[in-house]
Amino acid sequence: NAGVTQTPKFQVLKTGQSMTLQCAQDMNHEYMSWYRQDPGMGLRLIHYSVGAGITDQGEVPNGYNVSRSTTEDFPLRLLSAAPSQTSVYFCASRTPGQANYGYTFGSGTRLTVV
Amino acid sequence: RKEVEQDPGPFNVPEGATVAFNCTYSNSASQSFFWYRQDCRKEPKLLMSVYSSGNEDGRFTAQLNRASQYISLLIRDSKLSDSATYLCVVYNFNKFYFGSGTKLNVKP
Numbered sequence: 001n002a003g004v005t006q007t008p009k010f011q012v013l014k015t016g017q018s019m020t021l022q023c024a025q026d027m028n029h030e031y032m033s034w035y036r037q038d039p040g041m042g043l044r045l046i047h048y049s050v051g052a053g054i055t056d057q058g059e060v061p062n063g064y065n066v067s068r069s070t071t072e073d074f075p076l077r078l079l080s081a082a083p084s085q086t087s088v089y090f091c092a093s094r095t096p097g098q099a100n101y102g103y104t105f106g107s108g109t110r111l112t113v114v
Numbered sequence: 115r116k117e118v119e120q121d122p123g124p125f126n127v128p129e130g131a132t133v134a135f136n137c138t139y140s141n142s143a144s145q146s147f148f149w150y151r152q153d154c155r156k157e158p159k160l161l162m163s164v165y166s167s168g169n170e171d172g173r174f175t176a177q178l179n180r181a182s183q184y185i186s187l188l189i190r191d192s193k194l195s196d197s198a199t200y201l202c203v204v205y206n207f208n209k210f211y212f213g214s215g216t217k218l219n220v221k222p
Contacts (some may be wrong), residue, residue, distance in 0.1 A: 035212075040122070042201070042214035043158070050208070058209070090157055102148050102203065103210060105157035 002026050006091050006106035013113045019106040021076040023091030023111050031094045032074040033058070033103070034066065036087040043090065047084045049074055050096065115140050119209035124217040131192050135216045137202030138184045142216050146205035147178055149187045151198045152215065158201055161187075192220045 007022045023030065033048040048083030049068040064087060065077040074093075078085060088110050092103035121123045122135045127133045134199050139147075147164035162169065164176040175188040189196055202213035 001184075033210075039212055041211040042116075044119070045209060048209070102150070102160040102163070102205075103158075105159070107157050 004091055004093055006012075006089075006109050008105065008109060009032070010035065010096050010110045011077070011112070013111065014079060015083060015113060017081050019078050019081065021089055021091075021111075023074045023076065023106060024072050025074075025093040025104070026072065027095075027104065028071060029093035029094065029104070030096050032055065032068070033092050034064070034074070034076045035090045036060065036085075037085050037090060037108075046076065046089075078111075083113045085111065086113045088113060091111035116213075117141060118202050118213040120202050120213035120216050121215060122214060124131045124179075124219050126221060127176055127192055129192060129194060131220075132190045133192055133218065134188045135184055135200055135202075135218075136184050137216075138182075139202075139211070140183070140205045141206055142180075142183060143155045144204045146204070147176075147185050147221070148203040149174075149176060149185075150201040150203055150212075152201055153198050158212075161200070161208065163195050166192040189218075192218075194220050194222060196220050 004025045010040045030051045034046040035043040037043045047066040091106040094103045133135045149161040150158040151161045152158045172174045173190045177186045194205045199215040199217045
């Protein structure tokens with residue numbers, strides 16, 4: 001099992017560019033989430049999904065879109081990149097009803113917007 | 115007010131020391147609690163869940179105090195490999211809330 005796979009690992013964007021961060025999991029987890037991690041801020045929830053075709057906003061959704069067409073994939077789209085979106089992005093997944101097992105995280109995407 | 119608050123540290127301790135971290139949470143209805151470990155430039159990984167009665171996993175002991183709304187992590191006989199950032203995580207209503215982490219440096 002690969003677990004949660006994120007691509008790319010690193011990315012530099014110019015202000016105003018758009019891009020998609022990819023996330024795929026092979027554990028048949030229904031729940032998937034995107035977080036961003038900034039120094040001193042902890043991980044903040046951007047968007048999450050409780051199953052294919054269902055998404056919802058988290059704490060900091062502005063500037064990001066998501067879709068969940070399959071159980072395996074949960075891409076995060078930056079519509080028009082801004083320097084404030086410079087961050088480390090983590091995708092995570094888990095099985096519903098097993099909250100005590102927490103999340104499995106991908107290895108992260110380090111994004112710099114210049 | 116943040117959902118979860120932690121002392122950022124760093125805690126600098128010698129090998130073999132015992133060290134404890136606390137974290138407070140704001141929502142009294144929170145359902146589940148965790149400690150995650152995050153190494154530098156790596157993803158967070160689940161260290162242990164925290165149960166109401168307290169639980170132990172080797173050198174690590176976690177405690178929950180619902181009345182005061184805090185959880186704690188005790189590490190005994192610290193190893194160099196314990197150096198990391200420890201994230202306190204609280205779960206309620208389908209969402210996980212992460213603290214900003216406490217940095218631990220274990221020195222030889």
